[in-house]
Every structure is written in C-alpha cells, then in structure tokens.
Amino acid sequence: MGNVLLGDDALGPYVVHLLETQFTFEERVQLEDLGTPALDLTHRIAGQHAVILIDCISTQEYPAGTVLEYDKDDLLSALPPQRLDPHSPAVSECLLAAEMLGNIPENVLLIGAIGECFEPGEPLSEAVRGAVDKVIGAVLGELWRLGVRVERKPSSAKADTWWAEELCTTIS
C-alpha cells in the first residue's frame, strides 16, 4: 500500500514490484499494488487465509528506515479515530469490519519501514531505500512461516517502477 507519487509512501508498491520481478510464488499467492485503498481494503483482505500488508510507517519513535512489524492483535487493538473523509488510511477499520463480518484472515502481519519524506515527486529517501532488503526479507520470512514456497527467478527482469525510473532494481 502507498502512494507512489509521495516519496517514501511508495515503499509498499516498490517492494511488491520487486517481489514480482525477482521471485516465483505458488499460485495461491496474490501480489497486489493497492495504492491507497482506504475502505476498499476490506474487500481485499476479508476471507483470505493470510495477509501481509507492506506499508510505510509514520512515527517519530525510532529512526527513519527502522523496519517494524505489527501483528493482528496490534492492529485490532487500535481504536479507529473519528474520520472526516474517505481517505484516512483504514487498516484497523477494515480489519475490524472483516472481524464483524466473521471473515477476518487468520494471519495478518503489517511489515513496514519508518518513512522520512512524503513530499510529492521525491524519490525514496536513503533511509527507506536502505530498508528495502530487510522488508523483503521479513516478507519472505513470513511466507516461509506460513509454509509458502518461494523461488528466486534465474534471471531477474527490471522492476516496472514507472513512476521513478531511477529506483534501484536488485535485491542483495
């Protein structure tokens, strides 16, 4: 998840594009660049067995680039604040809606890195770029824990990061 036009907010879509070009997943795995889906996230997660959300994180608690994970209990324990418009990121709200409907995924994990710059047209900051490999490692780790087979492609294509040609394209 994230807006590719707003600096570090592009982390989620960028990681998804990298995963797509460098790895082969089992058919039951879906990779999606959801942009900033707000409440439509409910449709994407409800009824799935497991969901890994990749997002940029906004907090001053730790330095930019720190990789954090939030599990289902962390996300559900957050009370959704009063919303004025449909854009407010709604991860907790969508999970609560899925829970009320009785089809919340068994496994939910949000993996992200703390962002530094959310300005229009800016590339990923050095700090977040430096965290990309860790985020990908955490995603692969969670997939392994879930028993999903992942294979590295013999030759990796260039990731289609059309919004920023200068983005790096390799995973070490």
Place this chain on the structure above:
Amino acid sequence: MAKRITIDPITRIEGHLRIDVEVDNNAVSNAWASCTMWRGIEKILRGRDPRDAWLFTQRFCGVCTTVHAMASVRSVEDALKLEVPLNAQYIRNLILIAHALHDHIVHFYQLSALDWVDVLQIPKADPAAASRLAESLSPWTRNSKNELKAAQDRVKAVAASGQLGIFANGYWGHPAMKLSPEINLLAFTHYVQALEYQRKALQVVGILGSKTPHIQNLTVGGVANAIDLDSQSALGMDKLEMIRTLLAEVVQFVQQVYFVDVCAVAAMYPDWFKIGSGVKNYLAVPDLPLDSRATEFDLPGGYIRNADLSGVKGFKTAADPVFRQSVTEDVVHAYYQGEKPLHPWNGETEPAFTGWEAEQKYSWVKAPRFNGEPMQVGPLAQVLIGYSQGHPLTKKYTDMAIEKVAAIGGVHATPAALHSTLGRHAARAIRACMLAELAQKHWQLLVDNISKGDYSVYNAPVLPSHEVQGVGTHEAPRGTLSHWVVIKDEKIKNYQAVVPSTWNASPRDHAGAHGPYEASLLHTPLARPEEPLEVLRTVHSFDPCMACACHAFDPAGRKIATAKIL
C-alpha cells in the same frame, strides 16, 4: 463568548480535512475548512509526455483513481481536438457509472449513515417488526426477520466483547439521534449488505479496466480493450454477460435499498431539510457522452446562481466555452504564493506555508471561483441543475424521492428543501438511481454497437509542435472535476487539477466569501458542543475528499511496544 472547536483527525496522519467552528449560544457562528496537506502533485507532470499523464493523475488519490485518469485523457483529447470512438465512450461511461455507484453506496453506508443511526439502539429492536416495516417500504428480498436478526446478533456480539470495535468512534446515544430501534436495525443490516454490492460495482470496473484500483485500459484517443465477441481474453460476450449480471444486482440494491433508506432517514429527520444549505450557487458539467464528438450527454450540466432555479443556464458541451473562461483559483487564504486569482492554464502551485491563521492563510486548498463566485458542486448541484432544466430522468427520481419521503413520514418536501444537509444525501441517492438506469442503457448501447460490427476503440493522437491547451471534465461522484493542460513541444508545459472537494472545501477568497463547507455550517444548532455530531453530519453530507491520499501507517496510540523491530 464564542468558543472555538477544532475537529482535526491529525492524529491519524498528517494531511487531511480539518474543520474549525466558533460556537455561540449552542449554534455555529463562524467556520473554517482547511486541508492540512500540501497538494502540489501537478508539478510532477511538467515536462512529461501528455499521453502518460493519466497514469500519474490516477495516483493523486486512492479512492477516486478512475476519475482522475478519465479527466486527464479528456483534457489531452480536448487539446488535440481528438474524437473518441463510440465503443470507447460507452466503455468509459460504464466504468464511470460503476465507479460512481460504488462510491455513492460507500459514502452513504460507510461514511455517513452512522451519523444518523445509533448502534446502541440496535439490540433493542424487534427483528419481526423491523422486517414488516421494511417489507412495507421496499420489495427488497433480503429484509427477512432472519436476515435482520443475524445482523442484530453481529452487533450484540461486538457489544458483548466489551469493546465497540468498528463502532468505537461514533457519538452513540447522542440526543440528536432520532431513529426507532427498528429503523436503526434496518439501516445497519443494509450497511452490512452494502459491502457486497459495492464490491460487485468494483468488479465491473475491474473487468473493463483490467484491474482496480488503477485501471489500465485508458489511452488518449480511446480505450485499449480489444473487442472480440468469441474470445475469453478480449472483451467478448462472456465478459459482457458478467458485467450485465453484476450491474443488475447493484442496480437493484441502489433502487430498492439505498434510495429507500435515504428517504426513510430523511422522513425521520425533517429538521435537516432546513439546516446546512450554505452556498446556493451550483455548478455541474454534462457527462456520459453519447457520440464520438461528445455533443450529447445523458447527464445534464450548467450552473445556478443564488438559488434561482428558474434562471438555470445549461452547458452544451463538457468543456463549454463559458466554463473554460470562467474558472479561476484564488490563494489569498491558501498556503500559496500569488496575489491575483489565476485561470488554471496559468495556474501556479508555489507553496507559502504560514501555519493556521484564521484571518490570513489557513488551508492547502485553493479557492476556485466561477465568475468570481464560490460554487457548490456534487450530486445536489447536478440534480438541481437537471431538475430546473426539466431533464426527464432527473425529474423522475427527484419526484419519486419527494413522494417516498412524504409517504414514510408525512413530510412534504419541495425541490427547494434540497438546499440542505439532507438534500445532499437525497440528491446523491437520486443520482445513484439515475446512474443505475443509465448503467443498463449504456451496456445495451455498447452491445448494440458491437453487434453492428464496429470494433473500433481508439483514434491515434498526433501531438502538434505548437502550444495547445485543453480542459477535460468529468462529473465525478463528488462533483465537477476538471483537468487543465498546456502542451508545448510534445511535452506538458502546465497542468492543474481543479477537483470537486477544492470547490466545496474552498477557504475564503479575497472578498471574504466563505467556501461551501464553511457557509453550510453557519447557524447549525449543536445539542452538545463538546460532541459536535451536527457539524459532522453537514460536512459528511458533502462526501469530503482531500485528493491527496498518502498511506503511511501511523501507529499513534497503538501498543507500539509489542511491535517487532527487525
């Protein structure tokens, strides 16, 4: 002594709508609407190929992706004087309709119904009585006692867990809540059902657009859908049939549930036909073109000044000469450099942030003006403009709404009562019914045209070397959207998007005139100023949307200690 109240969900993420009101004697005496986030995305487009602009513009916003893509290709087509084949018009229209139906359903049930519906009342309802009431209002087949009881049990389960979960942020038990337990239960049951139907509407967008969010099938000059009736991978009978089935279900939900619920809520809150009017200048652009040159439309446009419905002026084309000439943006109270109001083709977006100052600059939203005046945009504008021009489809559903409200609550509303908070909800439901009918019409138009053997979807654009200007409009779910492009040497020289919520959330202008949100809040009575539910009702009735979605996850207030650091 006036007391200032700020409603600011800034704890969620930097950059959203903030409302400040001054309250005197339990009524709003002054109001400010501001967006707390920098909107300078247009600058990214300068120097790029105009044929690619739509891919970027549909990332402006996470909810309204499609509308920014559409307005963008239309702006370039306008600049190049490029016609769009019939099939492409119909396919685009179907996408726009499906997107709008999704959006209107989400708005009512997920974003505003709980301003009127008191969840705490639901456990007290009698499902059998609620079912009898529902069946007297609508032929909808999913109003059975058992279905209602199942929904009631969901609320009871959440309540029994000791946490309100999804309902934790409402003003439950507020004295301004008036619905009976049975109507509360009905509305909540439909809130749950709405999740299914908004998803079906999105599936239509996904089938035609290849994916959603972020459709992939647009191109300047048409669409990229290959049409082949016998193919499963192209747009053929299989997919068209799937679309027809999905649309039929959404249409039924809109006409038998959403429309009826809005009429029922309106009938039970008649005072709200007198609250929340504000700016009574209205603006809408015609949309859903019926020919390749876009000279005829299924949705009417035009403008109304100062509530004078009989003086309505119509727009003949989507980029009517009057519209082209009359739009300016004022930045006296917005965080941008500049003194004079500028036409969007000459628009500048140079930031000048000062912090929130009531008498000076206080918002990142510019103040768009039409002939120098603030305008209200959105379904209400479109319905009033259509109704005043005698547009048959608008008249049909507006009259039906007025009759329904009278039948349920004995409230005899007139079109003039639509200048209100409830009027905006009613107009959105009226528009949704119109769109539902048009969805089926445009599906048939597409199928008939393909059946004639016309498979054309695209006219190739030719970029001139001299400077050209274009405006692309779309009557989006929240109102008039316009993208303004200047092209020189085959590159974008300037680009400005004047989005619906910029019109409605506009700050004051150099003359001190309030924007529509601000004006609509004046004189609103507040039962409990410390819980300003009434302010939310009016602001929500506009379906606010600050077109600058950023999605960084903000863990404020969460148990960060349990997060795992890698």
